[in-house]
Amino acid sequence: MQEKENKLKVGAYWASSCGGCDVALLGLHERILDLLEGADIAFWPAATDFKYEDLKSYKRNELDITFFNGGIRTSENEEIAKLLREKTDLLVAYGSCAHQGGIPGLANMSDKSTVFDTVYRDNPSTYNPEGTVPLERSEFNGGELELPAFNERVKNLEGVVKVDYTVPGCPPPPELTQNFLDLILNDDLPPRGSVVAGEKTVCDECNREWNKKSIDEFHRPQEIEIDLEKCLLDQGIICMGPVTRSGCDASCPEMNLPCKGCFGPPSKVDDQGAEMLNSLASILQIGEEGKALESEENVLANLPDPIGTFYSFSLANSIFGGKVEDGGNNERK
């Protein structure tokens, strides 16, 4: 533990996120007081009144550690990520969005103008008769107003700066955050670059019984009565457990919900969604072997949203990173 006079300086920031990760930090409840014994908060827009100017005034690496949540959607997100990188010794990607782009990353299946049309014009609940959309620059009362640019694609934090540690999850469970804080306060951190969670998969922590090892039909969870003891995949429900990093105590499958993959893949997996296709293909029984593909379409028909299913949280960090154009000069990550 650090001496009181020599407290850790801690920062936290939200980029393109829902705010849940900031709540998750507060979810430590009274344990956050232990943290404050050994640390000073030096920047945390969600909870305190620091401004970007304060951040700019800090020396290089003045912050010991910063919890960065949210993906990189706007030029502001990117600018602050770079600024925080400069001012922070240990930069932590906190939560799925900073780790892999998260749910906002699914917008990478549409281009910027489609996103704007949906959000500002076409949504049934949107009332915008003048079709106003945010502009980077606009005239107002004789002056000029500026807004951050909306980037073409969502990136994860690692996509713009070097990340020292990742605490995964949507949001990270309090035990995981607590464990990470203990590692910091006890000066017991793993090598930089580590994802501070399990090294196995969710299946490894799941108590459901797995024996059938084959699927002949996909079901969505609301369509069938789920057996509480048996593996969800065995019941035809797509559960991302086999390709998702452990560390959550299989909390979704324990609650009768399939794993959505929020911890991202284990270290050696290149692309979480592709890896899930590998696993699924191994247990999929389409007709008899040999006549395997006759009923392929029927089986796949019950897979209405493959990207949303296999890449819920990892799309922005996948090999393609989002929708591509056949014959196009798509930009690589």
Next chain:
Amino acid sequence: MDFEPKLVGFLCKWCSSAGADLAGVSRKNYPSNLIPITVNCSGRIDVSYVVRAFHDGADGVLISGCHPGDCHYNSGNYKAWRRVALLKHVLEEFGVNPDRVKLKWISATEGEKFAQTIKGFTSEIKELGPGPYNDARERE
């Protein structure tokens, strides 16, 4: 200049790779567009290998293994078969034409079939035009 497709082929060691060798020793003529990669079994081919190949500039990917029932490891080719079915479904969502992936069963005795497959696939991809990440070729 004419568009010359860049094709990547994952060939299983026991059948298709031997079939490719046979095409060679029998002096069959076929286009030189394919970069062959020998793997132990078609069941060894990860979906991510194919996606990576496209990302790195391939215009088409051929996956070739032993005929159904003939896999050296019994069932690897059935796995490949199902993987390709799922992969095509997902590729289409990503915006990539699923015809850019071809699955073919080629045995060690089918040198002619190998040559024909490469001919056919090359002209199909020529027809389709460049793949999703074709800047790699332009930089050359």
